[in-house]
Amino acid sequence: MNQKIFICEDSLDGIMTALHEALYSGIDREYLKICIGDEGNFTLFSEYIYVETDPEKAEKTAHMLRLRLGAEGYYGICHAAMSFEEDKADAILGMVMTGLSMKDGRMVMDHISDKAVGRVFELSRTVSNEAHHHLGFIRFRELKNGVLLSEITPKNDILTLVAPHFEDRLGCEDWMIYDRNRSLFAVHRRGSRWGIVSGETLDMDRAAELSEREEEFQDLWKRFCSSVSIRERENTELQQQNLPLRFRKNMTEFE
Amino acid sequence: MKIQQDMTISEKLEILSDAAKYDVACTSSGVDRKNGGKGMGNCTAPGICHSFSADGRCISLLKILFTNECIFDCKYCINRSSNDVKRASFTPDEICSLTMEFYKRNYIEGLFLSSGVLYTPNYTMELIYQTLLKLRTEHHFMGYIHVKAIPGADSGLIEKTGFLADRMSINLELPTAESLRILAPHKNRNAILNPMRQIQQGITASRNEIAVFRNAPKFVPAGQSTQMIIGATPESDYQIVSVAESLYDKFSLKRVFYSAFVQVNEDAALPALPGGPPLLREHRLYQADWLLRFYGFKASELLSEERPNFNVLFDPKCDWALRHLEIFPVEINRADYYTLLRVPGIGNKSALRIVKARRMAVLKFEDLQRMGVVLKRALYFITCSGKMMYQTKIEEDYIARNLLNVKERLPADIAGGGMTFRQLSLFDDVNFGGTINGIGGGQI
Ligand code: SF4
Numbered sequence: 057m058n059q060k061i062f063i064c065e066d067s068l069d070g071i072m073t074a075l076h077e078a079l080y081s082g083i084d085r086e087y088l089k090i091c092i093g094d095e096g097n098f099t100l101f102s103e104y105i106y107v108e109t110d111p112e113k114a115e116k117t118a119h120m121l122r123l124r125l126g127a128e129g130y131y132g133i134c135h136a137a138m139s140f141e142e143d144k145a146d147a148i149l150g151m152v153m154t155g156l157s158m159k160d161g162r163m164v165m166d167h168i169s170d171k172a173v174g175r176v177f178e179l180s181r182t183v184s185n186e187a188h189h190h191l192g193f194i195r196f197r198e199l200k201n202g203v204l205l206s207e208i209t210p211k212n213d214i215l216t217l218v219a220p221h222f223e224d225r226l227g228c229e230d231w232m233i234y235d236r237n238r239s240l241f242a243v244h245r246r247g248s249r250w251g252i253v254s255g256e257t258l259d260m261d262r263a264a265e266l267s268e269r270e271e272e273f274q275d276l277w278k279r280f281c282s283s284v285s286i287r288e289r290e291n292t293e294l295q296q297q298n299l300p301l302r303f304r305k306n307m308t309e310f311e
Numbered sequence: 312m313k314i315q316q317d318m319t320i321s322e323k324l325e326i327l328s329d330a331a332k333y334d335v336a337c338t339s340s341g342v343d344r345k346n347g348g349k350g351m352g353n354c355t356a357p358g359i360c361h362s363f364s365a366d367g368r369c370i371s372l373l374k375i376l377f378t379n380e381c382i383f384d385c386k387y388c389i390n391r392s393s394n395d396v397k398r399a400s401f402t403p404d405e406i407c408s409l410t411m412e413f414y415k416r417n418y419i420e421g422l423f424l425s426s427g428v429l430y431t432p433n434y435t436m437e438l439i440y441q442t443l444l445k446l447r448t449e450h451h452f453m454g455y456i457h458v459k460a461i462p463g464a465d466s467g468l469i470e471k472t473g474f475l476a477d478r479m480s481i482n483l484e485l486p487t488a489e490s491l492r493i494l495a496p497h498k499n500r501n502a503i504l505n506p507m508r509q510i511q512q513g514i515t516a517s518r519n520e521i522a523v524f525r526n527a528p529k530f531v532p533a534g535q536s537t538q539m540i541i542g543a544t545p546e547s548d549y550q551i552v553s554v555a556e557s558l559y560d561k562f563s564l565k566r567v568f569y570s571a572f573v574q575v576n577e578d579a580a581l582p583a584l585p586g587g588p589p590l591l592r593e594h595r596l597y598q599a600d601w602l603l604r605f606y607g608f609k610a611s612e613l614l615s616e617e618r619p620n621f622n623v624l625f626d627p628k629c630d631w632a633l634r635h636l637e638i639f640p641v642e643i644n645r646a647d648y649y650t651l652l653r654v655p656g657i658g659n660k661s662a663l664r665i666v667k668a669r670r671m672a673v674l675k676f677e678d679l680q681r682m683g684v685v686l687k688r689a690l691y692f693i694t695c696s697g698k699m700m701y702q703t704k705i706e707e708d709y710i711a712r713n714l715l716n717v718k719e720r721l722p723a724d725i726a727g728g729g730m731t732f733r734q735l736s737l738f739d740d741v742n743f744g745g746t747i748n749g750i751g752g753g754q755i
Binding site (some may be wrong): 165290 | 366369374
């Protein structure tokens with residue numbers, strides 16, 4: 057039998073729609089595959105099906121998965137879907153099929169010895185770790201108009217994972233987190249809910265207009281970071297192990 | 312004593328953060344608090360690291376002294392009254408402004424406020440209280456606050472302050488009363504243990520009240536911690552670990568921190584440490600502390616009067632396992648959680664994963680790797696379905712020799728001649744990252 061390859065959009069809805077199509081096709085796991093975007097090398101004897109993202113089908117599938125795989129399984133899928141790794145959609149498919157074949161699918165994430173489950177577990181953990189790092193490493197600067205602006209360049213698509221934290225923490229502030237890699241914004245107005253804005257670019261001129269005391273506080277922070285270090289214990293290798301260079305380009309104290 | 316007038320806030324910050332840096336605790340952990348729409352800030356239980364300084368330690372809190380003007384003369388301390396150093400004091404408003412502005416920019420999780428003793432313990436404690444009161448009530452700051460209780464301050468002041476703080480600590484400073492007498496002549500053991508007991512009782516009372524009245528004010532909700540200086544006095548590791556154990560058992564402390572002695576003063580009463588601060592020793596103590604808190608070990612299992620100090624070559628758990636080969640190898644698919652925890656190379660997270668995953672399928676060696684088990688070390692101590700991974704002898708010398716070839720994941724640089732120190736992850740599987748917080752712990 058030929059392999060069937062479902063090709064979908066790189067979004068949770070896209071993957072959910074593709075899962076819907078794949079599961080209903082009735083084909084065995086070994087002949088099924090889901091890919092994001094274009095499968096680079098077309099293989100002979102494979103059938104390619106382009107999946108149009110369908111919010112309704114996506115929601116139906118999500119609902120079913122929440123019931124059958126429980127909260128843990130469902131969050132595993134959502135986090136893995138935010139990964140930048142190319143094999144994520146197919147790993148999710150495998151994990152879902154393993155879960156659905158189990159007597160109690162809500163235990164699926166414990167089945168780490170299953171290859172696909174293990175992979176989803178790994179992807180989801182990497183994504184959560186990156187999100188967690190950003191909770192600490194994100195830096196805001198205060199603009200003239202009072203808005204707090206942060207620019208980040210994460211590997212994975214983590215904006216929706218970090219925004220709720222800042223909504224609670226800085227609920228009385230206007231703030232914006234800009235993912236430069238994906239041109240996405242998480243935007244929050246004081247007193248209301250956060251949202252994601254796409255298809256816009258950052259207004260560089262306004263982003264450079266700082267509030268009156270901004271530079272003073274940046275300077276105080278830099279001084280603090282250097283004076284709090286103990287010279288007799290200096291260990292930049294360890295510093296780098298804990299705070300990899302890729303984060304530093306967006307951090308005030310390393311400018 | 313040089314007291315500078317008219318200092319800028321920037322100069323003060325430089326002096327008072329520099330003076331605070333020897334306090335090792337910088338965690339923001341232990342309390343979950345949502346903001347709920349008022350003021351600024353919240354707290355997350357595992358804590359959050361915001362940066363790392365050039366010594367590799369986590370920066371989570373704005374760690375400063377209120378003042379470094381001090382009437383005491385502790386021999387190990389840079390701020391002791393007999394030293395000729397630049398002195399400075401903040402005002403409560405300056406501290407509030409720094410905290411709020413840093414917090415808003417997501418530089419920090421909150422404030423860690425300690426202090427030298429200005430005029431009297433009560434005078435100093437009152438200033439600290441006023442600062443916290445302003446932060447909490449005028450600025451509606453809901454982020455994390457760790458505050459020091461000043462030894463000798465009235466219990467009433469300590470209590471008021473405790474209702475505004477998340478964590479309180481009072482440093483034990485040195486492991487024994489005798490050492491304290493020699494190196495910190497103005498402090499005495501009781502002036503430290505009494506407030507420690509008071510804070511413990513306050514925490515218990517507050518928990519009981521909250522159980523009845525949900526909105527009762529919380530007293531030190533993130534618990535109490537303390538710190539000991541390591542290597543300034545002659546105590547053995549066994550003495551130190553036993554002190555820590557009784558602090559956990561009898562004073563319900565959340566954390567005990569260990570601070571390798573850094574020689575900042577010339578003093579006949581202080582040891583010369585040509586090799587620099589005893590960082591490997593400090594590291595071993597953190598590992599042992601971890602075993603006490605999370606792995607069900609007792610101090611007396613790790614060390615004894617006859618073997619009073621940790622092995623330089625092996626971490627305390629490995630060392631224990633090598634001395635208890637009679638219980639190994641253990642079967643991965645059957646051994647209970649606490650037995651798994653005693654296997655070198657298996658941490659608490661991986662042990663939990665094993666217990667869950669083996670309900671689904673019989674586990675093989677390749678599965679273990681994925682669960683965060685460090686097979687290179689565990690393989691001498693485990694079987695999967697009755698088989699060991701390789702033909703190995705269960706013999707102390709043989710295993711020890713092989714384990715020595717597997718380099719311990721020592722903090723960067725402790726391994727090579729340049730001894731240094733690292734901040735360890737709270738999770739056992741360092742490879743996979745996770746919350747990094749506190750100082751110490753780490754994979755064993
Ligand atoms: S009380 Fe002792 S340890 Fe504390 S600042 Fe004064 S001299 Fe230093």
